Amino acid sequence: MIRVLVVDDQDLVRSGICRLLADAEQVEVVGDAASGEEAVQKARDLEPDVVLMDINMPGIGGLEATQKILQRQPGIQIIALTVYDGDPYTSRLLKIGASGYLTKGAHFDEMLRAIVKVNSGQKYISPEIAQKLALRPFQDDAGSPFETLSERELQISIMIAKGQRVPLIGEALFLSPKTVNSYRYRIFEKLGIEKSDVQLTHLALRHGLIDANEVN
Incomplete structure (x- = not known):
């Protein structure tokens, strides 16, 4: 068995x-x-x-x-x-x-x-x-920009893209809101987007990181 x-x-x-x-x-x-x-x-x-x-x-x-x-x-x-x-x-x-x-x-x-x-x-x-x-290897697309993120950054990206607020993210991950925001700005910088949660959500949807039904 x-x-x-x-x-x-x-x-x-x-x-x-x-x-x-x-x-x-x-x-x-x-x-x-x-x-x-x-x-x-x-x-x-x-x-x-x-x-x-x-x-x-x-x-x-x-x-x-x-x-x-x-x-x-x-x-x-x-x-x-x-x-x-x-x-x-x-x-x-x-x-x-x-x-x-x-x-x-x-x-x-x-x-x-x-x-x-x-x-x-x-x-x-x-x-x-x-x-x-x-x-x-045969595709012109360089792949998902989310590949550049660390595991923690990827996890926080998903939570933000779903519409979760910083205090709740911090509570779930046992991080302070300040630390979550530090990750948040680092994510924006790595992904080459302005400091906008909406942009992050659109990017996550486009690359199949989340489903539209999961966005709050």
Whole structure:
């Protein structure tokens, strides 16, 4: 049996995945988590073989949680589960050491196939994402400007683009509002935009970093 930990901040998504996996003969769901912080703790306590990790969550987020888990437990295989199918998520996750990458639109059979494959020590990337990665060297587009950001800057960019206010971002990330604003201005400078949250949101939408439905 492959021991799986399911991580997603949306209760319906998390419980739905757990219910589907419960019917799979090869898999045992050993736990679930609603945040990156909880994922790190439960990975340590439960020692799963595979973690299905939602990337875009409040708090430290899936990227940082993935990194923390792999630093402490390099034997765990992590499959990133996200609504986004393009960079900078794919490249960041692979560099961090994730074993797989699935979008939330993937069929359950594909998710199960990915779990089995990464548990055997192989990598799994959805075919459409793999094709995008393969075509990147032949595209005139230099890629997403968000690739220039650090993981923390990327995380804060997403939160700002969704319309979250600086005090709430600081509270979620355990940072002072002053520190969040320092990151904010650094992000604007790196992305080459004026100090405008609206511009950042438009840029994030254009490069598929967020979905229009997520903007407050």
